[in-house]
Amino acid sequence: MRARLWILFGVVFPAAGVPAGGEFPPPPDAYVEVIAPSITSRGVTMSIRRIEVKAGIEEVLSFYRDLWRGTAKETQMPPWRMIGQIDDGLYHNVQLQTRGDVTWGFLSTSNLPAQVRKNKPQPVLNRFFPMMNGSTVIDDQLHEDPGKTGRVIILVNDFSVKSNHNFYRRHFQSKGWKIIMDEQTAPRGRAYAIHASLGSKSVSMTIAQQDGQTAIVANEVQRGLLE
Secondary structure, eight states: OSSEEEEEETEEOOOOOOOTTTTOOOTOOOOEEEEEEEEEEETEEEEEEEEEEEEEEEHHHHHHHHTTTTTTTEETTEEEEEEEEEETTEEEEEEEEEETTEEEOOOOEOOOOHHHHTOOOOOOOOOOOOOOOTTTEEEEEEEETTEEEEEEEEEEEESSSHHHHHHHHHHHHHHEEEEEEEEEEEEHHHEEEEEEEEEEEEEEEEOOOOOOOEEEEEEEEETTTOO
């Protein structure tokens, strides 16, 4: 692993500098929380922020249409609406949905366009990871180090922290994993940490309450045969 590390919800990530120019503005009066300051995988660096604002989704989209006038691209993947822009080798992306009168979602910046030009595309991941129905994967990154391969998954859902904790504990036990650590890490069941292993594989994960949702951050490690 690299010498410097970021820690998010107690899970270790490889660190790297946020791409130059990576900070694009949130909509006015938005609550902003840093989810991942910087994650690097195979040359692709990404930063992720979560936003929440008391405004309609069209109002937020209009803010970015005006900001990126003539260069923005929009897509829909229900329940998500997305708008993005490529600027100087960086891809800025806004991913939104609504909850009542609140619009919430994620702002991300990556250097993927520059890496594609260098013929280093980010791998497409189709690997299974257990999750409760209705969960949304925010990020799924691979990183390789001598003797081991790591994978970091960030996902959110609307189930309680305790329901997610019970789901993952039952899953690992039913699949024969050894539960090495299972602890409540915040008062009144607002967060849990689990560490489990099966042969050369291990997973460390945190399950935490975050603005009315539950966020799960998992770090899978597959060790080589010689390690």
